[in-house]
Amino acid sequence: MSSTALTFASREQHRAWLREQSALPRGFRVGSASFPFTPFEVPTKPAKMTLTLIVLDEPSRDFALVFTNNAFPGAPIKIGRRRLLEPSLGAILVNNKISNVCAPGGEATAERLCEELSQQLGIAAGAILPSSTGIIGWRLPLEAMVAALPRAVGSLSAGSVLPAAEGIVTTDLYPKVRRANVGAGSIVGIAKGAGMIEPNLATLLVYVLTDLAVPRETLRSLLVSAMRSSFNSMSIDSDTSTSDTVALVSSGRVPCPDLAAFEAGLERVCRDLAEDVVRNGEGVHHVIQVDVSGAPSERTARAIGKSVVNAPLFKCAVAGNDPNVGRLVQAVGKYVGSHEPGLDLSATRMTLGGIPLVERGEFFLDPGKEAELIAHLKGAELYASAPPDDGVFSAAVDFPPHERCVELCIDLGRGSASARVLGADLTHEYVSENADYRS
Amino acid sequence: MSSTALTFASREQHRAWLREQSALPRGFRVGSASFPFTPFEVPTKPAKMTLTLIVLDEPSRDFALVFTNNAFPGAPIKIGRRRLLEPSLGAILVNNKISNVCAPGGEATAERLCEELSQQLGIAAGAILPSSTGIIGWRLPLEAMVAALPRAVGSLSAGSVLPAAEGIVTTDLYPKVRRANVGAGSIVGIAKGAGMIEPNLATLLVYVLTDLAVPRETLRSLLVSAMRSSFNSMSIDSDTSTSDTVALVSSGRVPCPDLAAFEAGLERVCRDLAEDVVRNGEGVHHVIQVDVSGAPSERTARAIGKSVVNAPLFKCAVAGNDPNVGRLVQAVGKYVGSHEPGLDLSATRMTLGGIPLVERGEFFLDPGKEAELIAHLKGAELYASAPPDDGVFSAAVDFPPHERCVELCIDLGRGSASARVLGADLTHEYVSENADYRS
Numbered sequence: 001m002s003s004t005a006l007t008f009a010s011r012e013q014h015r016a017w018l019r020e021q022s023a024l025p026r027g028f029r030v031g032s033a034s035f036p037f038t039p040f041e042v043p044t045k046p047a048k049m050t051l052t053l054i055v056l057d058e059p060s061r062d063f064a065l066v067f068t069n070n071a072f073p074g075a076p077i078k079i080g081r082r083r084l085l086e087p088s089l090g091a092i093l094v095n096n097k098i099s100n101v102c103a104p105g106g107e108a109t110a111e112r113l114c115e116e117l118s119q120q121l122g123i124a125a126g127a128i129l130p131s132s133t134g135i136i137g138w139r140l141p142l143e144a145m146v147a148a149l150p151r152a153v154g155s156l157s158a159g160s161v162l163p164a165a166e167g168i169v170t171t172d173l174y175p176k177v178r179r180a181n182v183g184a185g186s187i188v189g190i191a192k193g194a195g196m197i198e199p200n201l202a203t204l205l206v207y208v209l210t211d212l213a214v215p216r217e218t219l220r221s222l223l224v225s226a227m228r229s230s231f232n233s234m235s236i237d238s239d240t241s242t243s244d245t246v247a248l249v250s251s252g253r254v255p256c257p258d259l260a261a262f263e264a265g266l267e268r269v270c271r272d273l274a275e276d277v278v279r280n281g282e283g284v285h286h287v288i289q290v291d292v293s294g295a296p297s298e299r300t301a302r303a304i305g306k307s308v309v310n311a312p313l314f315k316c317a318v319a320g321n322d323p324n325v326g327r328l329v330q331a332v333g334k335y336v337g338s339h340e341p342g343l344d345l346s347a348t349r350m351t352l353g354g355i356p357l358v359e360r361g362e363f364f365l366d367p368g369k370e371a372e373l374i375a376h377l378k379g380a381e382l383y384a385s386a387p388p389d390d391g392v393f394s395a396a397v398d399f400p401p402h403e404r405c406v407e408l409c410i411d412l413g414r415g416s417a418s419a420r421v422l423g424a425d426l427t428h429e430y431v432s433e434n435a436d437y438r439s
Numbered sequence: 440m441s442s443t444a445l446t447f448a449s450r451e452q453h454r455a456w457l458r459e460q461s462a463l464p465r466g467f468r469v470g471s472a473s474f475p476f477t478p479f480e481v482p483t484k485p486a487k488m489t490l491t492l493i494v495l496d497e498p499s500r501d502f503a504l505v506f507t508n509n510a511f512p513g514a515p516i517k518i519g520r521r522r523l524l525e526p527s528l529g530a531i532l533v534n535n536k537i538s539n540v541c542a543p544g545g546e547a548t549a550e551r552l553c554e555e556l557s558q559q560l561g562i563a564a565g566a567i568l569p570s571s572t573g574i575i576g577w578r579l580p581l582e583a584m585v586a587a588l589p590r591a592v593g594s595l596s597a598g599s600v601l602p603a604a605e606g607i608v609t610t611d612l613y614p615k616v617r618r619a620n621v622g623a624g625s626i627v628g629i630a631k632g633a634g635m636i637e638p639n640l641a642t643l644l645v646y647v648l649t650d651l652a653v654p655r656e657t658l659r660s661l662l663v664s665a666m667r668s669s670f671n672s673m674s675i676d677s678d679t680s681t682s683d684t685v686a687l688v689s690s691g692r693v694p695c696p697d698l699a700a701f702e703a704g705l706e707r708v709c710r711d712l713a714e715d716v717v718r719n720g721e722g723v724h725h726v727i728q729v730d731v732s733g734a735p736s737e738r739t740a741r742a743i744g745k746s747v748v749n750a751p752l753f754k755c756a757v758a759g760n761d762p763n764v765g766r767l768v769q770a771v772g773k774y775v776g777s778h779e780p781g782l783d784l785s786a787t788r789m790t791l792g793g794i795p796l797v798e799r800g801e802f803f804l805d806p807g808k809e810a811e812l813i814a815h816l817k818g819a820e821l822y823a824s825a826p827p828d829d830g831v832f833s834a835a836v837d838f839p840p841h842e843r844c845v846e847l848c849i850d851l852g853r854g855s856a857s858a859r860v861l862g863a864d865l866t867h868e869y870v871s872e873n874a875d876y877r878s
Contacts (some may be wrong), residue, residue, distance in 0.1 A: 041804040071784050072772030072800070102768050102802050136765020137802035242769055312751075312865075316873030326575020329541050330681055333511030345510050361511070363541050363576035365480040391826040426751075428870050434755030435866065 007402045014174065014399035021177040022162040025186050025211035027057045027251025031155035032167035035148045037141040039098070051145060051152045052094040052167030053117075054207055056251055059090035059127045062213070064220040066227060068244035074099050075106030076130045079114075080245060083129050089249060090127035092207060093117055095145065096170050096192075097134040101242040109140050116146050120153045133170055133192060133205055133243050161209065165190040168205055171433060173280050173398045178272040180265030185212035185254035187262070189269040193277040204231060204277060206246040208269060212262055213252040222263055223248045230270035233302060234278050234422040235309050278422045279382065279400050283393075283430030286318050286380050287405035293418040294347075294411040300340060301419035304410065307335035309423020318406055319425035321381065323373035325350075325357050325365075332410065347413030352376065354407070380406045385428055393432040446841045453613065453838035460616040461601040464625050464650035466496045466690025470594035471606035474587045476580040478537070490584060490591045491533040491606030492556075493646055495690055498529035498566045501652070503659040505666060507683035513538050514545030515569040518553075519684060522568050528688060529566035531646060532556055534584065535609050535631075536573040540681040548579050555585050559592045572609055572631060572644055572682050600648065604629040607644055610872060612719050612837045617711040619704030624651035624693035626701070628708040632716040643670060643716060645685040647708060651701055652691040661702055662687045669709035672741060673717050673861040674748050717861045718821065718839050722832075722869030725757050725819050726844035732857040733786075733850040739779060740858035743849065746774035748862020757845055758864035760820065762812035764789075764796050764804070771849065786852030791815060793846065819845045824867055832871040 008014040024030065034050045065084055067077045083089065093113060100106045110130040118125040132140070155163070165175035169192050176191045189208035214222070223246065231246060248266070256262050279287050290308050295301035308314060311331035317324035328350065336343050350358040353376030355369060383396040405422075447453040463469065473489040504523055506516045522528065532552060539545045549569040557564040571579070594602070604614035608631050615630045628647035653661070662685065670685060687705070695701050718726050729747050734740035747753060750770035756763035767789065775782050789797040792815030794808060822835040844861075 041806065042809050043806055069776040069780065070769065070772035071775035071780065071782065072768045099765070101765065102797065102800060104801050104803060135763070136768060137804060138765075242765075242772055312869075313873055316870055319870065320874035322874065324574070326538070326540065326577075326681075329511045329575060330509065333509035333681055336510035337508040341508070341510065343510070358541065361541060362543050364543060365576060367480065367482055370481050385830070387830040391824070425874075426870060427874065428867055430751075431755055431758065431865060431867050431870055434752055435759035435761065435864075 005403050008399050011399040018162060018175060018177050019160065021179045022160040022165070022188070023179070023186070024158055024161050025188055025209050025251060026253040027211050028209050029055050029057070029156040029158045030161055030164040031152050031157060032163050033148045033151035033155060035144055037144045039138055039141070041138050047097055049095055049097045049141070049145070050167045051148055052164050053152045053156060054092040054164055054209070055121060055156055056090050056249065059088035059123055060249060060251055061088045062216045062219055062250040062252055063089040064216070064223040064248040065129070066223060066246045068241055070242045072102055072242050074101035074132060074243045075103070075110045076100060076132045077243065077245065078107055079110055080129055083126065086126045088127050089129060090123040091117065091121055092129045092131055092247060094131040094168050094205065095140070096168060098132065098138045098140050099134045099136050099243045100132040100140050101136040103137060103139045105139070109142050112142060113145060116149055120149060129247065131205055131245050133168070136242055161188050161190055164207070168192040171282055173395055174400070176273060176276040176280065178269045178276065180269050182212055182261045182265045183254070183257035185210060185256070187212065187265045187269050189273050191273040191277050193280050204241065204244050204246065206231065206273060208246070208248045208266070210249070211251045211253040212256040213254065214250050214256050214259070214262060218259070219248055219250060222266055226267045226270040229267065229420070230274040233420060234274050235306055275422060278424050279403070281424045282433045283395070283427040284424040285382055285384070285427050286377065286425040288318060288408065288423045288425065289405045290408045290410065290421045290423070291418065292410045292412070292421070294413045294415055295417045295419070296343065296415035298417045298419050300343070301417050302421060303339065304332055304335050305419055305421030307331045308408065309421055312426055315424070315426035318377060319427045321374055321377040323352065323370060323377065325352060325363070325373070328408070329358065343412070343414060345412065349411045349413065351409045352407070377406060380404045392436045393428040395429055444842050447838050450838040457601060457614060457616050458599065460618045461599040461604070461627070462618070462625070463597055463600050464627055464648050464690060465692040466650050467648050468494050468496070468595040468597045469600055469603035470591050470596060471602050472587045472590035472594060474583055476583045478577055478580070480577050486536055488534055488536045488580070488584070489606045490587050491603050492591045492595060493531040493603055493648070494560060494595055495529050495688065498527035498562055499688060499690055500527045501655045501658055501689040501691055502528040503655070503662040503687040504568070505662060505685045507680055509681045511541055511681050513540035513571060513682045514542070514549045515539060515571045516682065516684065517546055518549055519568055522565065525565045527566050528568060529562040530556065530560055531568045531570055531686060533570040533607050533644060534579070535607060537571065537577045537579050538573045538575050538682045539571040539579050540575040542576060542578045544578070548581050551581060552584060555588055559588060568686065570644055570684050572607070575681055600627050600629055603646070607631040610721055612834055613839070615712060615715040615719065617708045617715065619708050621651055621700045621704045622693070622696035624649060624695070626651065626704045626708050628712050630712040630716050632719050643680065643683050643685065645670065645712060647685070647687045647705070649688070650690045650692040651695040652693065653689050653695050653698070653701060657698070658687055658689060661705055665706045665709040668706065668859070669713040672859060673713050674745055714861060717863050718842070720863045721872045722834070722866040723863040724821055724823070724866050725816070725864045727757060727847065727862045727864065728844045729847045729849065729860045729862070730857065731849045731851070731860070733852045733854055734856040734858070735782065735854035737856045737858050739782070740856050741860060742778065743771055743774050744858055744860030746770045747847065747849070748860055751865055754863070754865035757816060758866045760813055760816040762791070762809060762816065764791060764802070764812070767847070768797065782851070782853060784851065788850045788852065790848045791846070816845060819843045831875045832867040834868055
């Protein structure tokens with residue numbers, strides 16, 4: 001669970017807390033502009049797109065970028081990889097609704113947007129990172145985007161990152177902002193979820209801004225390391241986006257008093273954002289936290305945790321507050337049988353919500369335990385489905401009521417390595433979101 | 440699609456066809472008995488269990504068994520592996536409802552059932568294969584099962600395999616029987632689906648009976664080979680059961696005129712049964728058939744096909760007859776990026792229902808194509824959801840109306856290997872089946 005254990009009684013309370021989190025580090029401004037457009041591919045589906053801008057007062061050489069490993073990366077990813085070699089980064093331009101992946105002329109379109117923006121900001125086009133999320137395969141509405149740029153530039157403002165956190169979302173229920181204060185400076189991150197999330201990376205756009213002066217090479221290695229326990233240890237649906245991007249940018253305005261404190265703050269912001277993304281995953285009713293220990297390697301521990309949080313039958317059981325824990329051993333045995341058949345599971349112990357389930361590879365269940373397990377699952381539920389009038393399920397909350405999760409411990413008894421993985425259940429709301437209408 | 444392309448207008452028509460398929464090969468009898476029981480672990484959930492018996496007139500040395508590779512195999516699997524070394528097989532005893540996996544004393548309970556049955560049949564206990572499907576972790580109701588055995592033995596009858604096909608099901612909507620006639624003999628298979636299905640193997644119990652005389656060693660190698668293109672090329676939900684079993688037993692009553700014809704018949708029965716299992720998978724509205732070609736190896740082709748049919752977002756899109764084909768490139772790129780990052784996808788071509796989607800790694804979509812794609816998806820739909828009164832979705836059919844499927848072709852343009860994989864969509868009925876009440 002989060003380093004801070006929060007509860008919110010209402011959307012207003014959550015928004016007030018978000019505003020507190022959102023104070024921008026020095027040296028940044030953000031802005032956005034929305035506009036209607038009609039996709040070329042399905043002209044019967046008019047939509048609204050939002051352009052979001054994150055701009056540095058001065059381009060900075062200190063930035064780090066990590067991208068999806070999907071072998072069909074979007075045009076912005078291909079461009080972003082080139083930007084890593086540029087002398088500085090001055091702005092990030094994000095659009096939602098269309099991801100500009102495998103679309104004809106995609107790279108040229110994105111570069112053209114960067115050129116237009118570069119003229120308005122007075123910086124090099126190569127100092128602008130384009131970033132897109134949304135439907136794969138469709139073309140960006142270039143002219144409408146170009147027409148909206150001046151409005152986005154005109155809205156740029158220091159003070160709060162919240163307009164950017166709100167601008168980048170797609171099916172997210174609420175914006176996600178996390179911060180860490182370090183000395184006189186701060187680290188502030190925003191993230192966009194909410195489906196096609198299995199990192200290496202997630203379907204994720206994450207922008208972490210800091211005014212603390214940390215050099216480019218250090219930022220790049222710290223980001224890779226912070227991602228291991230955050231964005232690379234979570235899965236909502238096992239799918240891997242073609243657009244995943246995590247950016248870390250420093251304006252360098254505040255001397256960094258303590259690199260270890262910066263590293264700890266960065267890790268905390270990334271872990272909290274990763275948990276926020278899972279909690280606000282499409283249709284998620286329960287966050288599932290799996291601690292795998294006693295493993296021969298961290299890789300094995302993480303893979304077993306992922307196998308559990310990606311097992312559809314276990315995910316459905318959790319959704320129904322049904323302690324069908326047999327599906328849990330299925331998921332562990334599936335991974336081990338296919339990938340590490342030499343690993344002996346006869347010493348395995350498992351607990352759910354602290355309640356012992358399995359000892360030496362065998363269950364010991366009884367009616368009293370069943371009731372306790374149900375209570376743990378219900379206690380971790382974020383909301384229950386409301387039967388829909390029109391057959392389409394939609395989320396019953398637009399804020400996170402609490403940060404409790406389903407707590408699963410799996411001790412293999414075969415080593416000293418461990419890993420924590422976050423995942424989620426599989427619900428009617430997930431199916432409705434992804435089957436009942438086009439997201 | 441099936442080697443035979445069938446349509447059924449009603450449950451009665453499907454049952455009549457099943458009865459035709461069901462003539463038992465010589466030398467076998469089948470029977471079953473059902474009884475109420477109360478699980479120890481959740482005594483508030485009384486249930487009905489069915490015991491199914493398949494008995495040879497004379498124990499036969501010619502049998503083949505293949506089991507799950509899940510690393511938490513059930514007690515019947517552990518016993519079955521020992522049975523492979525026995526001189527002969529005389530009977531198979533199957534129960535549904537509880538799978539006897541990771542349950543205390545599971546092996547002793549299963550062996551005890553074999554001993555009881557051996558006395559009633561007059562054969563060695565070691566000649567009896569126990570087989571269980573159902574909830575993992577619970578204990579078998581031994582006394583109630585022993586009490587029901589004489590009734591199952593008393594019901595044994597030659598003629599039709601249908602009582603066994605009906606007895607072994609759990610959440611299946613209808614029994615599954617396929618046959619091939621070879622010379623004067625036949626090969627008749629029955630299968631039980633319907634969730635926790637990703638073979639190597641599937642959550643599958645399959646029993647294939649033949650009167651054609653084929654020696655043990657030949658049977659064993661032919662079964663492994665027939666499984667590659669059938670039960671090992673399908674996935675309903677990516678989960679791997681702890682109980683999967685495929686048995687092939689010959690009574691040896693009819694000389695085999697032609698081993699190649701036997702092999703072809705066995706492959707057809709296995710492929711048709713595999714397709715039946717997917718078509719009747721939990722909540723399945725669409726069967727998805729993925730042909731991957733132009734691959735550097737068959738392993739890569741099959742893995743890419745599996746990645747597509749296991750991608751939740753693509754599965755949801757198919758469920759909604761939504762040609763969100765971007766999710767398809769996501770699924771291909773996810774596998775390649777994580778497992779074979781050196782494989783260049785820039786020559787990839789894809790078609791859906793014969794309609795070209797992707798050329799040289801880029802989409803070319805237009806409004807006309809969108810309409811054609813929707814028509815193909817709707818044409819392959821087995822049934823549409825009916826909004827439920829009580830919030831729990833259940834299948835609107837209890838027979839397979841047709842054998843059409845969503846036809847996807849992916850040509851990587853990087854070699855000459857290919858594979859066909861079968862999968863299914865992800866629907867509200869799947870979630871209801873697995874979340875809204877305990878299966």
